[in-house]
Amino acid sequence: MKTSELGSFLGADCLQGDYEDRDIAGAYTSDLLSDAMANAVDEGILITIQAHKNTIAVATIKDLRAIVLCNNRPVPDDMIEAARNEGIALFVTKDSQYEVSGKLYAQLSGT
Amino acid sequence: MLAIPIHQDNSPEAVISILFKLKVKDVMTHPILTASPSDTLRHIQQVMKKNHITGIPVADSENRLLGIVSMDDIVTALDNGWIEDQAGLHMTTNVIVLEENMSLSFCVSYFNKYSFGRFPVLDSRSRLVGIVTASDVISTLLVALNKEVERLEHTAESAETGPAGAKPENSGEQVIEFKTEPFNFEIAGQASTEIKKLLKSGGIDTAITRRVGIASYELEINQVVHSAGGIMRYILKADTLVIEAEDTGPGIPNLEKAMTEGFSTANERVRSLGFGAGMGLPNTKRVADEFYIDSAEGRGTLVRATFNLKGSTAV
Numbered sequence: 001m002k003t004s005e006l007g008s009f010l011g012a013d014c015l016q017g018d019y020e021d022r023d024i025a026g027a028y029t030s031d032l033l034s035d036a037m038a039n040a041v042d043e044g045i046l047i048t049i050q051a052h053k054n055t056i057a058v059a060t061i062k063d064l065r066a067i068v069l070c071n072n073r074p075v076p077d078d079m080i081e082a083a084r085n086e087g088i089a090l091f092v093t094k095d096s097q098y099e100v101s102g103k104l105y106a107q108l109s110g111t
Numbered sequence: 112m113l114a115i116p117i118h119q120d121n122s123p124e125a126v127i128s129i130l131f132k133l134k135v136k137d138v139m140t141h142p143i144l145t146a147s148p149s150d151t152l153r154h155i156q157q158v159m160k161k162n163h164i165t166g167i168p169v170a171d172s173e174n175r176l177l178g179i180v181s182m183d184d185i186v187t188a189l190d191n192g193w194i195e196d197q198a199g200l201h202m203t204t205n206v207i208v209l210e211e212n213m214s215l216s217f218c219v220s221y222f223n224k225y226s227f228g229r230f231p232v233l234d235s236r237s238r239l240v241g242i243v244t245a246s247d248v249i250s251t252l253l254v255a256l257n258k259e260v261e262r263l264e265h266t267a268e269s270a271e272t273g274p275a276g277a278k279p280e281n282s283g284e285q286v287i288e289f290k291t292e293p294f295n296f297e298i299a300g301q302a303s304t305e306i307k308k309l310l311k312s313g314g315i316d317t318a319i320t321r322r323v324g325i326a327s328y329e330l331e332i333n334q335v336v337h338s339a340g341g342i343m344r345y346i347l348k349a350d351t352l353v354i355e356a357e358d359t360g361p362g363i364p365n366l367e368k369a370m371t372e373g374f375s376t377a378n379e380r381v382r383s384l385g386f387g388a389g390m391g392l393p394n395t396k397r398v399a400d401e402f403y404i405d406s407a408e409g410r411g412t413l414v415r416a417t418f419n420l421k422g423s424t425a426v
Contacts, residue, residue, distance in 0.1 A: 033332075034390035037325050038397070042318075050385040054332075057300030061307060061324030063317065086304075 001107055003065045003089050006045070010103060012068060012093035015075055016083040024065050027108050029101045033058050040064065044108075047100045051075045051092075056082040064088060070097045115219045115248055125263070129255045130216035135209045138218070138251040139232045139241030145170045148177055148199030152188045155180050155198055166242075168231045169202050174238045176231050178202035208233050211240055215252075218243060265290065269305060285347040291334040291358075296384065299335045302343045303327035310352070315420050322398040323352060326416045329391040330356035336381050338412065350421050356414045364408040370396070 004021045007014045026041030031048050037058050040046055045066040046059060051073040059067055066089035069075060075092055083090045093100060117126065146155050146167045155167055159182070166181040180202045188194040188201060209218055209230045221230060222245050232241040269287055287309075289302035307324040311317070327343065334341040334356060341358030363369045370392050377387025392414070396402040399416035406412035 031385055032388040032390070033385040034329065034388045034394055036385075037328065038390060038394050042321060048385075052296075052384060054296060054300055054384060054386075057304055057328060060300075060304045061321060061328055063321065 003045075006066055006068070006089070007091055009107070010068065010091065010093055010095070010100060012091040012095075012100075014089065014091055016080050016088070016090035018084050019065070019087045019089040022065060024108065027101070027104050029097050031097075037062065047097050047104075049073050049097065051079060053079050053082045055079070056086060056088060059083075059088050060086045066091060068093060068100055070095055070100055115222050115245060115252075117219055117252075125259050126256065127216070129252065129259060130219060131214050133215040133251065133255060134211065135213045135215065135218050135232055135243060136211040136241070138215060138247045139211070139243045140247055141232075141241035143168065143239075143242050145174075145239065146180060146198055147171075148197060148202070150198050151195055152180065152185060152198055152201060153194045156185045156188075156194070159185070165244075166229050168206075168239055168242060169198050170239050176206065176208065176233065176237075176239045178204040179206050179229075179231065181228070206231060209243060210235070215248065218248060222248065262290065283348070287345045287347070289331075289343045291331055291338070291341050291343060293335065293338065293340055295335060299331055300328060302331055302345075306345050306352075309347075310420070316422075319418060319420060323354070323418050325398045326395040326418075327354055329395045330354060330414055330416070332386055333391050333414075334358050336377055336386060341411070350419065352418045352420055354414075354416045354418075356412075356416075358411050360409070360411045362408045362410050363406040363412055366404060366406060369406075370404075 001024050002021050003019055003024060006012065024045055026044035027047060028036060028040040028044060029047040030036045031050055033050060033054060036046055036048070040062050043063050043065060045068060046064055047068045047070065048055060049070050051069050055067060056079060069092045072092060072094045080090060144158060144162060144167055146169045148169055159165065159167060166179055168176055169178045169180060170176055180198055184201060184203055193201060207221065207225055207227060207230060209221065209232050211232050211234050229242050229244045231239055232243055234240045265288065269289065287306070291299065303324050306327055307320050310320040310323060331343055338358035339360050341356060344355040344357065346353040346355065368374045372393040373389040375387045375389035381387045395414065395416055400419045401417035403415040
């Protein structure tokens with residue numbers, strides 16, 4: 001699955017679409033940034049409710065393709081700005097982390 | 112009268128931002144000497160002489176400002192022969208005051224607008240809490256400007272050593288430093304993303320640069336969350352990178368606990384941002400090729416994480 005397919009697959013809105021479209025290596029779901037840093041899949045995506053700039057720093061370090069923000073969390077402008085600078089896609093959805101993980105599970109681990 | 116030579120409409124942004132960030136209470140002198148209206152002008156003149164000051168506010172017993180006696184008032188009193196009179200009779204009562212939460216920019220424009228050498232400062236309940244002289248303002252501004260210039264120099268340095276000029280393999284040793292500030296999550300992560308880009312542009316293996324990024328970010332966040340501020344130092348040699356995270360305290364009382372996964376002393380606010388999972392130091396140790404920590408309660412903490420940039424043994 002590629003980053004550009006995430007939005008329509010999840011029914012999520014894309015808040016930051018300035019990225020290089022590549023394959024997603026996997027996904028990790030966590031709201032603890034240290035945990036995400038330790039366990040997120042390199043070049044994968046992060047499913048979280050942590051809608052702030054520091055999540056972008058973690059994504060940059062782990063070379064994540066995208067962050068999916070759940071429960072319609074309000075996303076501050078500086079987070080979108082930081083994501084744009086780093087070329088990381090940003091999606092927001094009304095679904096919970098559980099629902100997003102469920103939708104993606106077969107898709108990303110079946111390949 | 113001493114004016115403060117800062118033009119607020121055409122000064123550099125850094126100066127303007129300092130003027131707005133600092134408050135009157137940050138520059139004022141307090142506690143202060145006050146006089147009572149029943150003190151004689153002679154007595155006040157002696158207090159001023161003894162304390163090398165040029166003006167004293169006059170307040171009642173509940174610290175409400177009644178007036179001010181300045182050097183001018185003393186000279187006038189000597190001229191007119193009323194130096195033995197009570198201050199209440201001859202003090203200047205038309206006093207311009209500042210409120211402690213006003214920005215420094217306001218204060219500077221007051222000095223330039225009115226020809227007074229000092230302004231009494233009141234709190235929100237109109238009680239006298241301090242006094243500001245032009246020299247208070249200038250010395251605080253100098254300190255703040257120095258800090259800002261230092262910060263800008265650091266930024267300039269790290270920009271110079273950034274991706275464009277990054278050739279870690281051709282030089283002996285390169286040292287890059289970043290400052291962290293307590294609870295400043297705005298700039299947290301800056302050092303780590305910069306250093307990761309630097310390594311990446313130097314052609315270092317991506318798995319290694321990611322491990323460096325993780326350790327660096329954890330240590331940076333630790334300083335932001337737990338310390339009174341510190342330095343993130345990156346010592347880059349041909350084959351190794353050493354990250355030194357050094358802070359000014361308060362230190363870790365129990366190192367064994369701090370190194371235990373899941374143990375955290377972070378507060379609610381920090382946790383709500385997704386930090387404070389008690390994984391910072393264990394994560395750092397796990398990704399580094401060598402790990403060293405030195406800390407004790409009451410002094411600073413030094414963490415040193417070493418990375419072998421040409422292939423490595425850590426997981």
